[in-house]
Amino acid sequence: MAHKKKEFNVVQLLEKSHDETFQRTDQFRDLLINLRYEGKLSLGKNLKQAEDVLKFFSQEHAGHMQFEEEILFPYLKSHVPKLEPVIYLLHAEHLDFKNNLKNFENLIGELSKERQESDRAVIFEKIRETGAYLIFLLRSHNQSESESVYKVIDRELHDDEKEELAEKIEKFLP
Numbered sequence: 317m318a319h320k321k322k323e324f325n326v327v328q329l330l331e332k333s334h335d336e337t338f339q340r341t342d343q344f345r346d347l348l349i350n351l352r353y354e355g356k357l358s359l360g361k362n363l364k365q366a367e368d369v370l371k372f373f374s375q376e377h378a379g380h381m382q383f384e385e386e387i388l389f390p391y392l393k394s395h396v397p398k399l400e401p402v403i404y405l406l407h408a409e410h411l412d413f414k415n416n417l418k419n420f421e422n423l424i425g426e427l428s429k430e431r432q433e434s435d436r437a438v439i440f441e442k443i444r445e446t447g448a449y450l451i452f453l454l455r456s457h458n459q460s461e462s463e464s465v466y467k468v469i470d471r472e473l474h475d476d477e478k479e480e481l482a483e484k485i486e487k488f489l490p
């Protein structure tokens with residue numbers, strides 16, 4: 317009889333979470349396009365979409381990063397010491413992402429206030445730049461994580477170690 321715990325695997329759970337993030341970056345990109353090309357009349361609709369995008373990244377995606385920072389990265393640093401430099405870099409990218417997401421959130425807040433058209437145009441430009449950077453950062457971060465640390469988990473950890481991580485992940489992911 318198959319061992320029940322092996323039905324879920326920590327790498328599969330993490331990759332599933334990356335897949336969802338990837339889809340959300342598409343929604344994020346559409347939002348940037350809409351904000352750029354749709355006029356004032358669609359602003360309410362677009363601000364609502366921005367709220368939805370921000371909610372995902374500040375909740376679900378934040379949970380994913382929290383699991384990596386509090387559980388996965390320290391665990392890998394002690395079990396696979398050669399990963400330490402790449403983990404340091406990945407952690408720095410998380411901080412960069414969080415700071416830029418906060419900026420993006422503030423800019424969206426600015427946009428919802430009543431403003432002159434010229435001020436609005438400046439805010440739109442900053443939103444476009446910050447948003448494009450966030451999308452780029454997320455995609456390249458997740459890709460390098462999948463190709464480095466996630467591959468190592470699969471290859472170098474024992475089944476019981478993977479199960480231990482898989483059990484811990486549930487608390488952080490919805």
Ligand SMILES: [Fe+2]
Binds near residue numbers: 381384406457
């Ligand atoms: Fe990460």
Ligand SMILES: [Fe+2]
Binds near residue numbers: 334458461
């Ligand atoms: Fe990740």
